[in-house]
Amino acid sequence: MKSIRGPHSIKTILSIAIAVVSISFTLLVSAILYTQFSSTIRENATVSTREIVRQVNANLNFYTNDILTIAGYARDLAKQTNDLPRFEIEQRLRSIVDSRQDIVCLVLFNLEGEAVLSTSDAKLRSAKEIKDQTWFTRALGGEGNFYFTGPHVQQLFTSSYPWVITYSQQISYLDEGGETKYGLLAIDMNFWAVSELCQNARLGSTGYVYFIDNNGKIVYHPYQQLINSDLFNEDLDAVQEHIFGTFTNTFEGRERLVIVDTVNNARWRIVGVAYMDELMSGLDQYTSVMFLVLAFCIIITILLSRTVSAYISRPIRELERLMNSVERGDFSSPPTVGGNQEVAALSQTFALMVGRIRQLMDDIVKSQEMKRKFELDALQAKINPHFLYNTLDSVVWMAEQNNTEGVITMITSLAKLFRISISKGRDIITLSEELEHVRNYLIIQQIRYRDKFEFSISMEAGMENLPTIKLIVQPIVENAIYHGIKYLQEMGHIDIKVFKRKPGAVVIEVRDNGVGMDEQKLSNILSYEGPHHKGGAGIGVRNVHQRIQLYYGSDYGLEISSELDEGTLVRLVIPEQVPIHPIKVASS
Template identity: 85%
Template sequence: MKRKKQPYSIMTLLTFAIAVVSISFTLLISAILYSQFSSRIKENATVSTREIVRQVNANLSYYTNDILTIATYARDLAKQTNILPREEIENRLRSIVDSRQDIVCLVLFDLGGETLLSTSDAPRRPTEEILGQTWFTRAIGGEGNFYFTGPHVQQLFTSSYPWVITYSQQISYTNKQGELSQGLLLIDMNSWAVSELCQSAKLGSSGYVYFIDNNGKIVYHPYQQLINSNLFNEDIESVQEHIFGTFTNTFEGRERLVIIDTVNNARWRIVGVAYMDELMAGLDQYTTVMLIILAFCIITTILIARTVSAYISRPIKELERLMNSVERGDFSSPPTVGGNQEVAALSQTFAAMVQRIRQLMDDIVKSQEMKRKFELDALQAKINPHFLYNTLDSVVWMAEQNDTSGVITMVTALARLFRISISKGRDIITLGEELEHVRNYLIIQQIRYRDKFQFSIDMEPGVENLPTIKLIVQPIVENAIYHGIKYLQEMGHLDIKVFKKKPGAVIIEIRDNGVGMDEQRLNTILTMSSPSQKNGEGIGVRNVHQRIQLYYGSDYGLEISSELDVGTLVRLVIPEQDPIQPIKVAH
């Protein structure tokens, strides 16, 4: 059969409910805060990165405008070649170049590649090499348009090979005949001038800025040498798809924020690359702190929920404990439980019910005790007439035999026995009186059975006046004679001893050498289910046992031990109480 699931306790349900609601609310607030903070960090990082890229673009634009200003000045001088000597024009241009470390040289060529003006005296390369270079071919035919060619090794002179960025433009100049002719202006700038502008831009710890031209070729990249060595890759394709703006993508396993801006004058695009894990590093710290705070809040919530539920359920558990105690039969005191109003009201109602049940039980117990006492009194009254009938029958028999002394002895013992039995209506007499009553009874029985047994009574000094219920020894002695000694072939012996036993108990021992009892009969003689009840055997013994327990409690009564063909020992255990005075009976 499937076992029924045990219901949960109130404390568990309250703890679970409070914890779930509180933790759910905490998690919801945390999720909202995390989402808001994450969005804000990402937005701020994007804005900050965009501003850095724009600042680099502004610096580069400022620099290119400066180069364009120099180019304008050079164009104006080129138109004055018929007025000013070549040396003076070159000196003016050389003064500009010498004043700036970023400009390598400034040269004016005719369209055939011949040098018209130059700020450098270094030997020039052959004309055919110059005509084939990119910066030359791009500018030819585009009068008025200027071009910036990305970093490359300068191929003008045979004595030096610096990395330069070239500005080239087809312009008009005045020839020796005073006519306008077409030429090509070249300004070579050190590539580090541009790299310094980009290197100063910090996009996290590993972010960077690079330039591409309108054909998608890299003009400048901080990792150019690694790219050339195939040790570093750049995602040019994604940049080509976005002419201007911001986007995020994942390249080589890392999420990147890419910002693209157009460089004024240079027809370049500036690309800023920042890695999201670096930009969102603050979010990781915030997440760690939030998780710690969240864990603390959850633990605190559970502890508070458990405390609150324990406070609410404690009086209910206490009431449950008291109910279980009452269920086990403990009606010692009315249960009272504090707590909230409902539990207190329930406790008061339960206490009133327990008090009423206890009162009813006390009434029932008293009623049963009275009923038992009346039954025992009736049983005792039934036994006494039976004994009186047998005794008088013996007296008649002895009178018929003219046994005058026997008749006198028996009648005298019978009179003394009944005087003690009556005891002026009292149920409590002294042990001395009780044993005197037994002595008279044994004298009568000794005469009736023609000296079939002998008896002895030994009483410890100091116990004569201790109180006892009357007529508790005689039924035991009677049972020993009728069911033990009566069936012996030899002389019977019946010994009675009275003595104190610590703590606070008095023992009355009745020992006989009768036929004894087997174990089954011994175990049932004091119970109502005894088989001996059918023929009346054991009624007197049970009567004594029940009377003692009725008066003194279940700790007292009879203890019986017996062995077949050896005899029986009966011990009456009663409490030791304060001595009383014997009853004075008139003779």
């Protein structure tokens, strides 16, 4: 398959042209400026550069001393938990953080990685994640030991990822019981607070200042992005050979003046790099004019190349945007794009394909909706006869015992139960109606089993009119009676609770103290391939699980936990939806 070469060829040509102009510019300027060096100018440039680096170092030392002062204040407050409540200590620390834009947060952790004090209300990461971070491990080893990290993405909170430098120190503090504990104090500083100290330092036109740690790794560099992209190199080997002082070297064709100084508190080294050809003065007018002309040519070339490439590639980018929109599922607008003939033809073909896909998807959606409705009706039909058979079996047994009052009570409850079951043909009822339905069922079963169990039903206020598919709780309760409480020697208990679970879910919890089930039965009860328990255990439960998932999706359904001789807990999870009006059913 042939590739489209138009835009790519032009971009390649423009890239080569820019590279040639830039290299020519660098060689020309270097050749002119190298001839103008003199020892006097070199000495003056060295003194000036050294003073700038020392000033940056002094500013950084002042800043780190300020952080140490704040750390000392926090360390003293951590030892006053007997005199001051925790919220007041945190309030004092927050007042410091709020008054300074350079400090992101201050947190005191115990040695297990759990937060003791924090100036932020954001959710922290797990203790294991905290303990595994470099600033935590490097600061361990004795009270007073502290460590400054290099710039990194903050990993303290689950919802915030600023670019920070972390100060960490092992300190002692008093817990709420007055006992002395050891922990790690962490202060996260905005990376820009340190970077501004270097950005304001001017070492010629392209000179710069950067920091390295005691292992020779870069902590801050103004061209860090270019270094990461292998577009810029730094001569770290030469810096490693000079722990402190001044030296000159030639790197990548340019002579450089390098000043190395140490940063006391942070255990870093500050390195100032100035290009000698820029520090030199006395250049003649011709060199200045050529520099301006070459700079102007580069700017014009870059702007021109960007304009031409943007004009050529704009239709393709627009078509790509439409393709991404279709990929995300947006078939609403026809993907037509103007431009040259090739792009227009491709756009028309893509539009025809999208239209066909949209039509096929509509057909599939209609087919799936009909299939789901048929499956719901089939599952509903399987549950109702199963329930009716067991209920009428109980009524027959009561009649054989000549328990007229019990039969009347059971028939009355059965009538109420079936009025809710019919629900005027609707599959959706309110939670209060669903609980009323299962309450009548439990009254019937209580009479049948001669008060072998007792039950309770509770629901959080304001949830009465939330919608649910009907007849999903009764099969769970039926299963609890027949396969759990029925075999107990003591009194059985069935507790039904309805409450909300964030985000946006409703939970109907059915708990019993029956005989429970082993892990094998528990793993098979919701499985479509797993065997049914002897006597029908799991049929109704499995049908309810299928109904919920068919109606609401695979994110909802049943959650079951059980232990032998302890009982079973079943949670029916459905989505929280807009409240509905109860169904008015005429009473007899």
